[in-house]
Amino acid sequence: MAKYGAYPNDGIDDEKAVQAAIDAAGDHTVVVFAAGTYNFSAPDDPARGRSLTGAEAHIKVSGKTNMTLRGAVDETTGEPTTVFDRNLLFYTNQPISSSFNRVSILDARNNHGVKIENIAFKNKLHYTVGKVLSIDSTTITVEIVKGYPMDNGCPVASANVWTWDGVNEGEEILKIGEPSVTYGDNVGHFFSLLDAEARTMQCVKKDNAFYGKASVGDYVSWHYGWNAQGTVYMSKNINIHLENVHIYTALRSALFLSYNHNLYFNELEIRPENNRFSMSPRDGVHASRNTGEFVSDNMYIKGTRLDGYVVTGTAATVNIIKDSRRFKFITDQSVRDFSCLNTPLYFYDNNIRHKVPVKRVNYVSHSSSGSVYNVVTARDIPSFVDNSTTLIPSGLSPVTVIVKNSTFKSIGGASELYFCDNVYSSNNYHENIMYSPVRLGANITRNHTGGNLEFSNNEYKDCAWEGNFYKKKQHGYISAFNLSKVFSNMYVTDLVIQNNKFISTTSATSMPPIELDEVGNVLIRNNSYEGFDKYVQLWDVYNVTNED
Template identity: 25%
Template sequence: MLGAIFSIVTYGAYPNDNIDDTDAVKLAINKAIEAGQNNIVLFQAGTYNFKSVIGIYNAHKLTVMGQGMQQTLLLGNAPAAMFQPLNCRELTITALSIDFDPLPFTAGYVVSVNPTYLDVQIVSPHKADIDRKVSAILRYNPTMMRPAFGPDTYEIYQDPPSDRNTSLVSNDILRIPLKNPTKFVIGDPIVARYSHNRHAIDAQDVTDLNIHYVTIYTSWLMGLVAMRAKGLNINNYHVMPRSGRWMSTPVDCMHFSDCRNYINITDSKCVAQGDDGLNVHAFYLQVTQIISSTSLILREYNWPDVLNVGAGTRMEFSSSQQPFTVYTAATVVSTSIQGPNARVFVFTGPIFANVGDWVSVADTPVLTVRNLTVANNRARGVLLKTRRVQITNSLFIGTSGPAVLFEPSLDWHESVAAQDVKLLQNVYINCNEGIARQGGVISFAPFPPQLNRIFYDVIIQSSTFLFGPYTEGLLQSINAANVYIRGNYIATNSSAALVTICNSLNICAHNNTFVNNRFSVNSYIYDTRSPCREELSDLIGLSTSGFDSHFAPPVMATKAGVQPYDHQNYTHSFNTMDLSHILSLSNMIG
């Protein structure tokens, strides 16, 4: 049953007047929430201005709607979030776009280098922003419209930034203070990111959140963030640079932490963001004190709110010696605060944990991704620390690191190890060539590596891999078991081995086509770094016969998305790494 329409014009928010609309839009949303379920908060066409966040609290079956991604623009004029949904159920945000002015970054060419500063000729539409703290600088490739790759790869982080702020040397030449000398030289194209931590859409403790037909041109950190969401539907969500900019969001396109039930992502694009396209993970907490067999004190390493897992949540335990291997699970009865970074957790039954053991939410979401494009970004295509993953008909092009990385990490204190993974009918072009490069376009790489298997049941099938000149291998398999590579087309001019193995079990290939016009390539090698040991790997079925088929690419990228290969529309120019043809593919996704 449809509810009432709450037009923001009624509450004093008018488009294209360059006046702050924050209070008026908040009022319209609050009135719609108070009026009950199934109501719509409606934006008209035009540009609306905001100087602070739009909070959406305790909404039930509410829709926030514009007139379309090209018609309704929400423009933030301060380093704040745009929407902050908290404790909402069945909230939909749709048919609008989000941008910010001023921008959270600038870009241009280095014209002077000093141990304590860089002078940069700013390139329009970027601006010479003064009095900003610069937290990160990376080399850029303006020809390919992506972060620098290959031997030109370089970036710095200043955390915290220099105590000095940016200043203007002369017209459009910005001085960027440095904490330490760098390797940047005159002529380097660079992107400089400013210091702030606000996401465009920042949701927490929501159920069935729907983001449909939304474009985010930039944000002051990530595009879409959700913590403890129970159900996410993301459809026709786009993060991409606007009007010739060299970056979209400074960090992730999408970032989902400790989410439950399901995450569905369809028909979406993440282009030119400063970190990952998609990041899905839970958190590792640590046992610091044992009160009884059912009561433990757990501490966090990320921020205090991750301790708020909720009563009824099932938690799983791993030992400090085998941090990614679960030995038991228990359900939370209650929690109580124990200082700024710890809580007392009471469980339904005995656990017999030890101090130092790791604890994580066990109820990970089912992740389904279809027709997602991740292109020309600084880090990974998708970084996944979750189970039950299916990615199909998706395009990864120009990712700095692996297109798909599975990496539970004690460095970031993020879990869990993936199981039941299906990567089907995807296209991978020029991936894993930049600052975040690892051992494979698809990589299973826990930090730190283990002596036992933690990833299980992986299918990589019916996909097209077109390696760039600096792409590392097809697959990095650290601590994986039951990995099947079949029906794929792989083209490269590299001499790198296709698969790198460390402490893995039952990795096999069947009916793949491998094209290399320049080198004879090993199908696999063993990683020799500690703690990788050849005798801890077994049942490796990666003979050359698994890569000697002769079929065309099973799928390719088109303007309509990843489609079955059509010989009339494509040539084998990829086999010789025709970068102009690949660049045309990169351009058509924008």
């Protein structure tokens, strides 16, 4: 880096120098960063984020083969000591609805083999937290916690209520039994600075903002609701490896992944820098429209306002049938010209899956309503298939998703959401998760329901005090249902829940920890339950073996 003028800890913007070093590096190259903080302070203004093509990001990695970005590591703690620190401009009283796009710190596209190791990413704090001094029908007044910003005129988005954890001294947790203070952005709400010396700020309430769920003595955190892509954005790459990567603060999602093939994460941490309060106003990991293997080991995700780890797949509808082995399908959402692997199709009839091997799949066209593919199958399609039959083209979703040995804590959403097949979640720990830690099945915007899913040897503690966002009456530490209107006949299939531990230490989370609806072919066995009157709630299901 020094060769190109990038020096850590000098307070000088390193963007051009770092980019020059990456651009100059050839394929099969390791780009080495020294320990310390590299600054990215070039203006993050409306002009910069106008066109989100990747070129606007602070660091671009594009068209490389087997390139590694390698930082330094603390040999004692194992923490990365190379930090990419991005400054952000603040605009007083800027409405959330007109917020411009803040760009990614790192954008990696069209690479064949990219690895990032021993690097931490952080943004200048764009959220804050205060201890509630008073709250009534008109105003809420808080004392801003030391170390957090007091930005006069900051908007309110993705707010949460926190309380002191008397068991784990020194740690704040989401207030069990209460929902988040706001769902999404509270348009028109701003905090004003009252007394800088006393660190007090106040918000005048409108409608049902801060609708009584915070009490004096609680802490309230809120984000500024700025639009953004992921802090790290990766698209159209083959073979991504993240090793000991930390993301401390995010504008929307911390890590956004789309149209990649094969992702491997080890020791990925997405959490607040000081491990206190909130970390992001949206998801930790959001993986949409990826294929191949997706393996995550030893993750730590804490403090996301919405969901911790989200993997989505693609559903489709038969479009035009040419003969018994040739037809077209259109996807439920555009996947552009993404190549579809020659893996099986799964047709649905009366909630039952029918597997058909594929000989060839070719992309035809795409529009905002979906992408069209030509298919040649290896054997005849089932006789019930017509021009409206729903299916899962497995070649447009991950082949397998493995999450193991990972921790999810204090998340204002769900921990793991899967809209895909072949998921194996094991030896993970979930605590203080507002919604169901594990959420399965289609919703109104994601139509892939999922099949061949196994959850084993996990521990879930004090979760799901709020009903699911799309189905308020359903709680469940492991929860499944289908809310898709077009793909309503797709049930979650082939689900195994075994050798898990479910714990509730509060009456707020004492509903059945396993709650399943629109599910078929289920095995439930050898799970342990503490603090529950009822263990399993089954609704519209078939072929269930419940040994608990």
